Amino acid sequence: MIICTSKMEYPLRSQCKRVQKQVMVNSEKERVSLLFMKALVSRGSVDAVSQQMASHPQYLESFLRTQHYILHMDGPLPLPYRHYIAIMAAARYHCSYLVCLHSAQFLRVGGDPLWLQGLEAAPPRLRLLDHINKVLAHQPWLAACSHIQTLLKAGEQCWSLAELVQAVVILAHCHSLCSFVFGCDTDSDLAHLAKSPNGTPPTFCPFDAANGNANVPQSLKAPSEQITRRRSLDSSCDMVCLKERIQRSQEEQEKKEERLLQTQTLQQTDLEDEEEMLCFADPSHFITDPDFCHQEFARRDEDHLQVLRVQDYSWEVHGFSLINRLYSDIGHLLDDRFRSVTSLPSLHSSDLKRAIWNYIHYVLGIRYDDYDYGEVNQLLERDLKLYIKAVACFPDVTKTPVCPLSWTLLKASERIHVNLLIMEARLQAELLYALRAITRYMIA
Known part of the structure; x- marks a missing residue:
């Protein structure tokens, strides 16, 4: 009798696991559906980026919450300013998709249409952001106390510290989002829609x-x-x-x-x-100094460009507390994004995810003294490293980066997960440099 019961337990357990798995799948689908419904209610549409992130609903929820907060919720900057800053950020990478998207949103919140003729038509206060925009986009390690001082002490056009912090968050958010857009080839959707036979706008x-x-x-x-x-x-x-x-x-x-x-x-x-x-909607209308682009940090003179060592300035100890103090609650939202992307269930091991994260920080001049960088070469194949670096540092040059051959065996959700890791690591790196510059200004 005992043997018979034991034989029956296996199919019952197997059936139970299948039911549990199905419940999880249904729960994830319901979660995505709910997020999309919220997007439809608030914006009237579900953008292509959200649709691609839908394979990771836990992260998507965190991403949308942060994006909605910085672009639509209470803050020191008026709504048209926020979307115009997003346009400026996306234009540095020639990301037509985001430029068009935020141009439409800029107009919907009452932005002056004349500003969209180009950067020269924007108010002087916004034009003042152009320099720090290009620095953070292409060579964030150059962000200095002097850049912050210029913005905060510009006479009648000066920025408040709270306004500047929100602007920096929007710039960093959109710069890193460009990496995801190009990494997932979303920008090519714009050209496809532009050629739609019924003349439908992008x-x-x-x-x-x-x-x-x-x-x-x-x-x-x-x-x-x-x-x-x-x-x-x-x-x-x-x-x-x-x-x-x-x-x-x-x-x-x-x-x-x-x-x-x-x-x-x-x-x-x-x-x-x-x-x-x-x-x-041509991004070039919002760009000055187009020749300013990414340079290899490792090839720079480190006497003038000090490595940012995480032991001296980290997100957890320094960045989080400063940004949360100057821009209420954004630190918690950003921290949740960083944690969500690294904790997503994935075929990738935790060591591989850490190698991707630390490699991106490495090429951007950030070092972890307690990390063995030999693991990067052991865990990341050369073609994967080339892809990661291209998407993180100069996605506009690659347009459609060549995916590593090893990706052919991965599901779409796994490839998207890698692009999410690239985006979030890039975001944190840029924020660290900007916040370090603000900290130096405050203590000077």
Whole structure:
């Protein structure tokens, strides 16, 4: 009788495990569905980045919470400033996807359309951020006390310390997000959508119209060429909606017909508007000093560029407390992101994940005295190291980085996990350099 019971236990245990696994799968799917529903309610759309991160719902929840906080919740910077800073950050890497996305959001929160003509059209206070933007994007180890002082003591255009900290967080968030966008080839989706046969703008989502977001804001009523382009981007509606608006504005239509010498049809006009919109969202309009780019830290003169040793300035001991004091609660949200990405269940061992993290910090000039860097060469194949470095340091140059051959055996979720690790390690490194510069200014 005992033997019989023992034989029956195995199929019962096996069935129980299958049920538990199915419950976990269903729970994860429900979690992702809930996150997407929240995104639809708050923004009217689910962006491509969130869809790719959906294979890791635990991390996605942490990411969306942080992003929503810095872009939409209470803070010292007005909403249009936040999205314009995001545009400036994404433009440094020529990331058309994020530039278009934040251009649309900038207009939705009441941003001045003229600012989107280029950086020279933005207020002087925002233009002052340009230098620290390019430094943090390409050579973050150059961030210095003098950069902070310039921004905080710029006369009438000066920034407050709280405003600067929020701006730095947005810059670092978007710089690192560009790495994920290019690593997952999201930016190529923009070109695909731009060639859509129905003239659909890149930021189009059918949920926009369903949620009543297809109305033209009051700031877009003036009939000008730039505003026509902007309205196409901001409304995010399909060609039918666009035709209806054009028909309701006879004066605007006549001006278009005059520009085209009455030789093109209304559909051709719509397509031209979309082409103008793409030029309007050209990242190069928000970039100065395009030759300033990534340089190898290891090849620099370390007499002038001191290595950032984690024992002297770390996120856990120094960065977290400072940023949380100057920008309430953001430290906890960022810390949760860092912990979430490293604790995700994965085929990758904890040693491999640590090697990826520390390697990114290494190429950016950050050293851990208690880490054996020989593990990096043991655990990371050469092609994987090349990929990690490209995505973390100069994703705009690679555009679509060549994936390591070893990735062919991995699931999509595992590849996305690696890109998440790259993004978060890059984010923490940039924050460390920026916060160290702020700390030096405060104690000077």
